[in-house]
Amino acid sequence: MKTAQKRRLLRAVLILFSLWPLVQMGLVARYGISPWKLAGWGMYSTPRIMPGVGILVRKNDGDAPAPLRAISQRVRNEAEDFGNRRLWLGTLARPDKLARAVLAEAPYREVTVLVLQPVLDVGTGMVRTEETRYEYPARGVAR
Numbered sequence: 001m002k003t004a005q006k007r008r009l010l011r012a013v014l015i016l017f018s019l020w021p022l023v024q025m026g027l028v029a030r031y032g033i034s035p036w037k038l039a040g041w042g043m044y045s046t047p048r049i050m051p052g053v054g055i056l057v058r059k060n061d062g063d064a065p066a067p068l069r070a071i072s073q074r075v076r077n078e079a080e081d082f083g084n085r086r087l088w089l090g091t092l093a094r095p096d097k098l099a100r101a102v103l104a105e106a107p108y109r110e111v112t113v114l115v116l117q118p119v120l121d122v123g124t125g126m127v128r129t130e131e132t133r134y135e136y137p138a139r140g141v142a143r
Contacts, residue, residue: 021042031089031090033090034088036048037089045120050083051116051118052114052116053083054113054114054116055068055102056068056112056114057106057110057112058110061109068102072105075102075105078101079098081098086115091132094134098113099134100136107138109137111136112135115131115133115134
């Protein structure tokens with residue numbers, strides 16, 4: 001490789017190295033991906049706190065959603081797996097597999113997966129909780 005080619009390659013690598021943090025910051029801001037992932041430089045800028053995962057079920061059309069009482073080991077494992085994925089991937093991680101596991105165990109009309117995600121509020125410097133609900137009817141996909 002010639003010296004001029006090496007210089008161009010070095011410049012390209014340095015430019016990419018310099019721009020990557022901006023790309024990673026955009027992914028963090030848009031999708032809630034953990035700043036600890038994707039070789040970002042902001043890993044120590046926010047605490048790493050596991051999200052809370054709740055499961056609500058509705059047995060009949062007129063019923064209000066109620067917490068799932070009896071949780072099998074399979075559902076427990078799926079919830080833990082989803083919580084780990086959610087911690088690192090933010091909103092890119094969806095609880096579809098968890099909802100399917102719950103629906104496979106009993107004839108519920110609907111499953112709601114509730115995600116309570118602690119986030120650092122940049123305005124106040126305090127940790128607050130963001131709530132996201134995913135609703136899964138017995139037949140169909142998330143709404």
